[in-house]
Amino acid sequence: MALTSSRSELSKLQTNKTKRLYRLPSRFYGYQLFILIALAVVFTWLSRNEALDRWITGFWYDAATQSFPLQKDHLLDLLNHRLAKYIAIAFGAVALVYGAYKRNARLVTAALLMGVGALVVGLLKSMSHHSCPWDLVEYGGKAVSYPLFSAIPADSGPGRCFPGGHASSGFMVMGLFFAFWRERPRLAWCFVALGVVLGLAMGFGQVMRGAHFFSHNLWAGWWVWFSQVVVYGLISTRFAKE
Numbered sequence: 001m002a003l004t005s006s007r008s009e010l011s012k013l014q015t016n017k018t019k020r021l022y023r024l025p026s027r028f029y030g031y032q033l034f035i036l037i038a039l040a041v042v043f044t045w046l047s048r049n050e051a052l053d054r055w056i057t058g059f060w061y062d063a064a065t066q067s068f069p070l071q072k073d074h075l076l077d078l079l080n081h082r083l084a085k086y087i088a089i090a091f092g093a094v095a096l097v098y099g100a101y102k103r104n105a106r107l108v109t110a111a112l113l114m115g116v117g118a119l120v121v122g123l124l125k126s127m128s129h130h131s132c133p134w135d136l137v138e139y140g141g142k143a144v145s146y147p148l149f150s151a152i153p154a155d156s157g158p159g160r161c162f163p164g165g166h167a168s169s170g171f172m173v174m175g176l177f178f179a180f181w182r183e184r185p186r187l188a189w190c191f192v193a194l195g196v197v198l199g200l201a202m203g204f205g206q207v208m209r210g211a212h213f214f215s216h217n218l219w220a221g222w223w224v225w226f227s228q229v230v231v232y233g234l235i236s237t238r239f240a241k242e
Contacts, residue, residue, distance in 0.1 A: 114172040
């Protein structure tokens with residue numbers, strides 16, 4: 001009986017340990033800092049004159065009608081702009097509720113990080129003076145575009161189009177990395193890869209509609225991952241118990 005009781009207590013202890021927050025090693029943050037800086041440099045270079053953005057967007061713009069044929073496509077709007085976003089949000093909500101029910105601090109934190117990533121992009125987007133392609137003069141609109149970090153023109157239009165808010169709904173899945181890194185690192189990195197694929201796919205659907213430039217989505221992914229790494233580092237430093 002004593003042996004059985006000891007095994008039971010050990011099993012409970014091990015189970016509790018797997019649910020606690022943990023601190024990521026310092027080298028992880030070093031690697032991420034290097035990668036994020038490198039990506040920021042690359043994305044800034046790609047955004048320097050919007051040449052790549054205009055080249056990609058040009059495939060989906062009809063100069064004859066001065067419009068984006070897929071802008072009001074009901075199927076694309078339903079599958080990409082609505083359904084995909086709602087599924088991603090529901091995924092985060094389920095992770096939060098299930099994590100709370102199981103008292104899994106890691107899963108709850110990861111679900112909250114998903115929300116943090118989307119929130120950061122949403123706040124940046126709300127303050128942006130960059131207008132969407134369909135609002136620009138070059139694509140039948142009235143707003144004037146300008147490269148990233150350039151002076152804001154007087155006729156910048158309605159703005160609120162940078163970074164890509166819709167893409168962030170896919171990228172936020174990367175937050176689940178922090179729930180599984182210690183015991184199942186391969187699965188953790190799979191969630192990062194899944195988030196990248198979803199974010200780029202959902203973002204490109206918006207490019208096809210004329211709602212965003214491609215670089216808007218790249219920066220959305222950058223800000224989502226950056227905010228998740230920083231916030232997890234702060235939370236784990238404060239609450240993680242080794």
